[in-house]
Amino acid sequence: MNPNFEVKELLEQNRYFIEKPSKQWILKVVILAIILGIGLYALVLQVIKGHTITGMRDNVVWGVYIVNFVFILGLSYAGALLAGIFHLGRVEWAKPLQRILKLITVFALIIGPFYILLCLGRPERLLNLFIYPRIQSPIIWDVTAIVTDLIFCIVYMYFTYIKDFAMLRDITENSEIYTWRNKMYKFLAFGYQDIPEQRKLLNQALDIMAAIIIPTTIIAYSLLAWLFGMNLKVGWHSSIFGPFFVLSAVYSGVALLILIMWIYRKKQKLEKVFTDNHFLYLGFSLLVLSLFYGYFYFSDYITDWYNMQKTYTLLWEKYFDFSQYGFPFVISIFLVAFLPSIVIGIPWFRSVNSIALTAVLSLVGLWMMRYLMIVPVLETPYLPIQDIRENWVHYSATWIEWSLTIAGIALFALFFVFVGKLAPIIPISEMLEKEEPEKLDSYDSKDPNLVTST
């Protein structure tokens, strides 16, 4: 790995970011903006008419919105976790992935919380969370965690951008075409000149941020899991929820990383950057994570099933009843727990495209698993639901919820489309750095007296 890149070569490959917007690019933006617009229209309708136009009712009080919230925050936390681990582990081959991971983290962390706001009946009273906070509520834990994480992740992402901004500032210096860009880069580079002191400081800062980010994300996502785990609800009230959430987050994060890598590789011809090896390594990670997921799920299920407690049985019957959740359950279990083993595990099926397809299908499967983890549980309270109103008994999302879901994906894509114009999608200067041998016993070279005395 670690091919010796040249600045010129890399920039040549990544010229798109500095070029004038092509027609294709504008078209992309327009389409995404239209989808976003439909979502905004749905949002306005929901604000005016209230939650009655969604599929949510007294039993299933949170529907697709909370599924999206959990799923998108999972992607975010996974991005940060992987970026931190790759950085601290000095994983050479993962260097080109760093920027994508951080972008996933920050964008998802911006979009995700919108979905919890959509669950609020009175979003205009959001400030009550800060005026009358009650620390024993998991929602307050979550708010704290998300805000903390958002600040850390933005700072971390910005730190990793500094070297590139400095490089771009130097390149666009004296250029007559890129005057405003040069000013922007000058501002964003924060006076970084790549002198040894600055470099040392920045590298230290990056190490510290990576070390902070890893526990922060694990804690934050566990807190999110406890939003469910702390409920006295059959199917949620389980001690496995924290670790299980973290695992599924990493799983979905790796899958999304593969997908985004694949898109850039195809679109921008980055075969030299996102090599076959990247797909292979991440594909194998996906395979291992899928097996872990299957193991966690099975261990959660078998303990519920073995004793046949009444409400648990009622819940599990719904998953195996093909007139209720049977099909989605079987399909999603296949997608998340078995498909990677088949496609990536068997060499005959294994290719860049097939790995990318598996990643997409795993993402779909993971989203469905989250849905199955939340909605059927809410439909199975201790007291039976004896209601004649069908939509009170069974949840089905309305177009409002679906269009806002798709709008979230569009916004995510739109962020990527725009950020691609700001700076290259790969951390060029980071990739150009040569690995310096690190010294552990630093004192013996500094202080010869110390060595002789011992």
Add this chain to the structure above:
Amino acid sequence: MNTHDKNDNRRKFLKNVFTAGAGALAVGTSTLLAQVNEPQKTTKPVKEKIKVLTTDGTVIEVDKPDNNCKINPCTPQKGIEARKGIPGRSFVMVIDLARCKNARKCIEGCQKGHDLLPDQELMKVYLMKDNPESEPYWFPKNCFHCDNPPCVKVCPVGATFKRTDNVVLVDADRCIGCKFCVSACPYSARIFNWADKESYASNSPDYSPETQTPSQHSVVSKCDFCPDRAREGKLPYCASSCPMGAIYFGDKNEDAVTNGEETLRFKQLIKERVGYRYLEELGTDPNVYYLPATNRMFPYERGLSDLSEEKKDILLKSISK
């Protein structure tokens, strides 16, 4: 036509009443103002006194409360005051399952009293069957006003709170509508105000968590044990509208519960009739007790007779599981 006339008559009547009321109010205010202006006049009206026993065993004389007022202050409390609870009280409810025939009068009374929509039920009546051999029974269920309430724990803004008199209330002025409490309650006791209603008003100065009226859109609502009615010495709407007297309401500290017809010793009742609390094992410590449906007054089928076929199907299917 006939109904029109009736309506007109009623309107005229109401108009007269209101004019009379407004007149009386005007006179009342002016006299009140006059009193305020002349504080020297200390000819206080002599109030009737009653003797009461204090907790430390001494007899004291206090003013006899006005008309129906049993607990001072008599009006529903608002804001911070509504969070305190009525001192010395420990409200409790006992529901005699042997008497319930699914007349649904408790639901209707509650809906009327709390200005609810026809599909909003703070009190629900379930058809339950404990095991395959036992006879089904009707199970009225409101909020259990737990001593360890899962809903209060999870509320991020303290909009729902536990009072010293056992009551768990919702302050709709503060509720952000996150619905976490709805999902946290293991007894499905909470409802959300989904559909819009004309009488919904936000931050109305008349709003009191004790009455939950005027209600608001997109916030959580629940059974409130009617502490405003307790202040007037009345039973909650559900208890007073039950034709069978199945719902007893009272005070644990006084060790008395009543359904309006008979007053019983709470502890003795629970002891003798083997009263239980639903899902005791969850550790929520409810304040609603049930008396098992033994020696019941009606067969459970009686409650099915007024229901639609659809509802009947759902109920019978639910107990066959």
